[in-house]
Amino acid sequence: MWRRFRRDRTGMVCAGVVLFFFALGLLAPVISRLYGKDPYTLYGQDRPGLLNEYGYPIKPNGGIDGEFWFGIEPILGRDVLTQLLYGIRTSLLIALAVTVATVVTAIVLGVAAGYLGGRTDYLIGRTIDLLLAFPAQLFFIAFLPVVVALFVDPQDETPTYVRVLALIAVQWFLGWMGLARILRAQVLSLREREFIEAAKLSGASPWRIIHKELLPNLVTPILVQATLMLPNFVTAEAGLSFLGVGMVEPTPDWGRMFAIGAKVYQNDLTYMFFPGVAMVVFIVAFNLLGDSIRDAFDPRTTR
């Protein structure tokens, strides 16, 4: 499997790109220290000569120069490179957490529905049908404040970690159904196979059968689906922040950079260029990686 993947050149390049993005997120503090800036200081306001009287960078192309590699943010005058690094960090952290939570839920419920059958299967199946009829994006927008308000008194300042948890919770709530359905179908067909029968006859407990016989056979769909899911969670979270209901100032966030970009694009298009191109590269690489992983696991698929 690994050898097959190694031979897939596109897959290897994309895996490299994806790892690079995760490394950027992970090492954001180190990189910004080496680079000598942080995402919070308002350089443009502290130092004259960077922003003009309307709050836009004086130098061409969004104020890109030897000091500010990706330019400076209009109006507030923060450094774009560190903003982007820390933004990627926030977004990837949330997307990873949602993916893990979703996959675990999908495994538990999907395997339970498929293996136990009967009333459990019916109940989980109907729950999935119900949740699939929810308008997802609308649900996220409407329930983010609700989830936040459950933990924090509206009069108080909302701590950042509560916002992060709320973002994870709402996306998790409507995210697990697809994979759970796939796993249920897989388990249903696996359940009838001889090796499960043999394990049952030799007196293995249901837990042991699920753990030792079923789960190893489910690794492929889980891994493939998880790689396809993660970029969707990244863009969904970015979309929420773009709409102004996700992460709020001053926490740097990938999606919120687009919200600022949409406000200033008439005068400073360069600002949006870096987060935008970074996101396209990331999503393309991740999608291609998903295809390559599927091909590596299942050589029969033709592209």
Added chain:
Amino acid sequence: MLRFLVRRTLGAIVILLLISAFTFFLFYAVPRDPALLACGKNCDSESVALIRHNMGLDDPIPVQYWEYMSGIVTGRDFAAGSCPAPCLGYSFDDSAPVWDTLVDRFPTTLSLALGGGAVFLTVGLGAGLIAAWKRGTWVDKTFSSLSLVLSSMQIYFVGPLVLALLVYNNEILGQPSYVPFTENPVEWFSGLLIPWCVLSVIFTANYTRMARATMIEQLQEEHVRMARAKGMSGRTVFFRYAWRGSLIPIVTIFGVDMGSLFGGAIITEATFALPGLGTLAVDSVQELDLPMTMGVMLFAATMIVIFNIIVDATYALIDPRVRLS
């Protein structure tokens, strides 16, 4: 067919009831007092109590839910006046009836969804069919990689980019806006052209990929091979035989996409500042306007279940082997 429709409609009503109940209870679990919000500043406890009573907020939540739901069917009488049949309550923000606001905003969303749908369906299907027809050639490869890159674009990135290029720097088109079709069809078209195209950017790729894959699959099917063996021309086989079988997955995703678009294309509407259901939802959430949020939510969910039924019914029309059950 009729039995199928009746059964599915009943199922849809059950799902909608559950969604509404879930939404309602969660909303009212929020520790915020809507009456206090409606009252505004300089508000004493007496007038808060009065407003709470007028809004029906002093009843227990299940009672409130029952009143809300029966209001949709029969209308409701508030202290301020009566609210006719599909009554979804009044906005906390501007006291307008929620139903009227929804009806007012829906044409924008409808125009956006129909026009966008027309664009991404034709472009996506066309590109997919051409790619399948020219399988393995450079045309196929170009289309496939183009659709991969385009599908990785985001509306909030492409939108401002297109606006900057076409509207502000070159003034080829005007700022996107919504003009009712009945008022001025030309302005309706030109005002929505950019949003349609940008909306299509992210949807098209899905159709291209799906159309290409299913067409290639269909071309290897027995009945297609049979038609070929009988000596039919490649074009007849392609458009008469293979095409039909590849429609089912397309219809499925098209129905799902339209269902969600009819409930508001939130990010597109926000990017181009179009006054549709999506922007209504975002605004009402930020204003803590619970009846309005609830109304948009129910409306959008209704659209999704209606389109699910339409999709399932269409299967039978396309493929006579499918039995409705």
